[in-house]
Amino acid sequence: MKVHTSIIDLKGDLNKFLFKKQKIGFVPTMGALHSGHISLVEKSKSENHCTIVSIFVNPFQFNNPSDLEKYPRNPEKDFAMLEKAEVDFVFSPEVSEIYPDKNVETYDFGDLANVMEGEFRPGHFDGVAAVVRRFFSIVEPTNAYFGEKDFQQLAIIKKMVNDYSIPVNIVACPIIREKDGLAMSSRNMRLSEEERKSAKEIFKIVSEAKNNMNSFEVKELERFVVNQINQIPYLKTEYFQIVDSETLQPIDSLNDAKSITACLAVFAGDIRLIDSIKFK
């Protein structure tokens, strides 16, 4: 496994694969890796000639400076995990390598970006699109792997690739959960013992709503989940929305869309957790 911090050095290695028309698999991450990330790596390894993982905490996608400052960073442990997973290349650049002039463009992803994360984290998806677009132009991957945990991010990336005719295949990967159901996340390691205990209730409550989805109206299900979550110590729901999986717009009835997903953001203490669960 080779670790690169400069674009030129990385391209030097990747060009050999591009020249031979071999498939490059790309897994973008912000580090503090866990088994969720590794599942993306394994998928990439099974489908490409080489796999590259980026570790880059992208300052432009954080709307809260303290969240950026406290974002967990553990490069040595990350490198060890990636070495064990037999990744070919790691790209771990400085911020100035990716944003030489500190100017970041904005995007218009329409209604997709105006709900949920887009509503509660203004500018977040501009930052995500800016960094992923730069990485795509550096790495020129054949396939790029994204987790369904960041359900809206996945939709935005697909739209960006479509809008800008970027020649990459976006591969959606299922959410990896802890044994008790909590979606794995780098932010989980910042939870106190009590917050962690409470956080496991989120998946249980949403699963209960899913199991009873045919007996209630969508709005009743949403109210049920929010009320239940907010009764658990340390938990406060920012949003819980049952949406059309394609458009991400709220629905009135389960018959309104072919595929339906419940998405949420919940604070456990100061830590903001997101999750999504497919209803149908």
Ligand code: AMP
């Ligand atoms: P992050 O480092 O949090 O930006 O995540 C990097 C990639 O890993 C994103 O595509 C995430 O959706 C994905 N990811 C994070 N957590 C999980 C998980 N628990 N299961 C599957 N994919 C995940």
